[in-house]
Amino acid sequence: xxxxxxxxxxxxxxxxxxxxxxxxxxxxxxxxxxxxxxxxxxxxxxxxxxxxxxxxxxxxxxxxxxxxxxxxxxxxxxxxxxxxxxxxxxxxxxxxxxxxxxxxxxxxxx
Amino acid sequence: xxxxxxxxxxxxxxxxxxxxxxxxxxxxxxxxxxxxxxxxxxxxxxxxxxxxxxxxxxxxxxxxxxxxxxxxxxxxxxxxxxxxxxxxxxxxxxxxxxxxxxxxxxxxxxxxxxxxxxx
Numbered sequence: 001x002x003x004x005x006x007x008x009x010x011x012x013x014x015x016x017x018x019x020x021x022x023x024x025x026x027x028x029x030x031x032x033x034x035x036x037x038x039x040x041x042x043x044x045x046x047x048x049x050x051x052x053x054x055x056x057x058x059x060x061x062x063x064x065x066x067x068x069x070x071x072x073x074x075x076x077x078x079x080x081x082x083x084x085x086x087x088x089x090x091x092x093x094x095x096x097x098x099x100x101x102x103x104x105x106x107x108x109x110x
Numbered sequence: 111x112x113x114x115x116x117x118x119x120x121x122x123x124x125x126x127x128x129x130x131x132x133x134x135x136x137x138x139x140x141x142x143x144x145x146x147x148x149x150x151x152x153x154x155x156x157x158x159x160x161x162x163x164x165x166x167x168x169x170x171x172x173x174x175x176x177x178x179x180x181x182x183x184x185x186x187x188x189x190x191x192x193x194x195x196x197x198x199x200x201x202x203x204x205x206x207x208x209x210x211x212x213x214x215x216x217x218x219x220x221x222x223x224x225x226x227x228x229x
Contacts, residue, residue: 002154033212037155044205044219045147045155051212088155092214098171099145099157099214 003028004089006102013110016079020105022072022089028100032092034072036065039086039104048087049074079109112136112218114206119223126196130223132189132206137218140164140184143209145216146191148202148225156202159191160209173199196227 005023012018022034036049047056049065052072064075072089089102118130130146146158159170159180168180179192189206203222210217 033215035215037216039155044221045216046219047215047217050215050217056217086154090155090157090214090216097169099147099160099169099216101155101157104154 002103003093003096003100004091004102006087006089006105008103009106009108011108011110012079014079014081017075017077018079018107020074020076020087020089020107022074022102024070024072024091024100026070027095028070028091028093029067029072030070031094034065034067035090036072036074037088037090039088041085045088076107081109083107084109112208114208114218114220116204116206116220116223119204119225121226121228122196124197124227124229126227127192127194128196128225130191130193130204130206130225132220134187134189134206134208137208139182139187143213144180144182144189145207145209146180146189147205147207147216147219148200149205149222150199150202153202157214158204161189193225196225198227198229201225201227 033051037045038048039045052067086104093100113135145160161180177195181190205222206220207216208218
């Protein structure tokens with residue numbers, strides 16, 4: 001059971017938009033930054049978004065993120081088959097004093 | 111180019127020990143907090159431990175407290191994870207990860223080293 005809650009899977013057609021949710025509590029998302037990670041099949045995770053809504057260099061602006069209260073969302077527009085991956089949200093939990101992740105969301109581009 | 115190369119994984123019986131190492135290059139190691147994150151086969155990511163830049167602070171998930179020890183050698187640009195009293199449930203791919211900027215911004219990941227604890 002992960003501290004952060006994500007839907008196990010989402011799907012959409014190429015060119016469409018998808019939103020992945022991440023729900024937590026005041027001790028993690030509510031009072032700390034949220035990051036998002038993309039894990040393509042057979043590869044190590046990669047930082048996709050950080051500090052709630054910032055993109056690292058090289059990440060296209062098709063990817064966006066936001067945070068409100070104890071929830072966060074990742075949005076992907078103009079879906080491509082190459083976006084098929086597992087996506088994880090992550091944050092620091094100030095009460096537990098540990099890093100926490102969501103269980104991951106598998107994106108399928110139909 | 112930032113590079114993180116993990117080593118030290120392998121097969122071990124329950125109760126055994128392993129020491130993971132992570133050799134880093136391409137950035138100023140001493141200016142980054144560092145983390146270990148693991149992923150059991152077919153499962154999601156699980157944060158394991160972190161260590162501050164000067165090693166003055168360390169953190170662990172409850173399931174490894176008292177069994178795992180994170181350490182670093184800034185002179186050797188290396189991160190370590192001493193794993194004792196290993197359990198079957200510790201079986202996973204262990205990633206060495208840099209923490210840039212704000213807490214838990216895990217910005218560079220190694221390719222991982224596989225730890226298999228079998229009975």
